[in-house]
Each structure stands twice: as structure tokens, then as C-alpha cells.
Amino acid sequence: MDRHRRLRQRGISLIEILVVMVVAAILFASTMPSWDDRQIIGANARTLVSDAVRARSYAQRIWDTVTMDIEVENDRWRLVEQDSGAWVDGPGADDQGWRHLDKYTHFQAVPGVSEDFVFLPNGRCAAEGEVWITSGDQVWRIRVNPLSGTIEAEPVNQP
Helix, strand or coil, X not given: CHHHHHHHHHCCCHHHHHHXXXXXXXXXXXXXXXXXXXXXXXXXXXXXXXXXXXXXXXXXXXXXXXXXXXXXXXCEEEEEECCCCCEECCCCCCCCCCEECCCCCEEEECCCCECCEEECCCCCECCCEEEXXXXXXXXXXXXXXXXXXXXXXXXXXXX
């Protein structure tokens, strides 16, 4: 009997393995929403930057000012030619030229800075532009440098 008890004390029971697996699954599942937020907000930031680059290139190609009109309150944006007022059609745009952020992702205006990006024919920007994209506790900052027309996107660490 002592020999049988000693053998049983050396091993791990099936119940113990199942308990460890359940705890690991719960911990993994709790990290998924924040990972999902990071993926969604990153994709939205890349889409916005891609459209900003397209607006700058289009302004240089047609030699006219092109505005990336960002409506913070409606979480949407579109590219507009200054002279004609016509919007520039693009992938994923609705019939009015608007592209929308994904569900649960929102624009946030930065006080004192324009949220519209106005690209001049020389590739520069008329004024500094900046907007934040938020989703859950994730934030991305999208900025345009007025002198160079450089478009920057970076995640912002929230305290």
C-alpha cells in the first residue's frame, strides 16, 4: 500500500492539468479585447495615412490644392479638390466620397490644431494638421508637418 501511495504522489492528476488549462484559457481570453482594439485602430490609422499620402500626391499631380476633410463628429473623411469642390473617389468610399472609421473607433480633435489636412500643389501643407483616432484605451496620433508635408502616425501611450 505504501508503494502505491508513493507512486500516486509523484504524478500530476488529470484534474490538476484541466484546472491549469482552464486558468490559462481565461487569462488568454482576457487579453484578446485589447489585442483586437490594437489591430482595428492600427488598420484605421494606416488607411487614413494612405489616403493622406494619396491626397498629397493628387495635389501635386493636378497642381491644385486638395483637402482631406475630416469630420470628427461623424468619424469620417474624404478628399476634396479646392477649385472644383469635387471629392476624389477612392477605395471604400460611399457615394458622397466619405470613408468611415470602423465601429467603436472614433476621431478626437486636438485643441488649437486643424483636423483637416490641406495639401498644396508643391507637396507641402497649408497649416499643421493633427487628429487622434481612439478605440477603447488605444490612441493613435496622425499629424501633418506644414513645411514638408510629411504625414506621421504613431501610437500614443495613455497613462
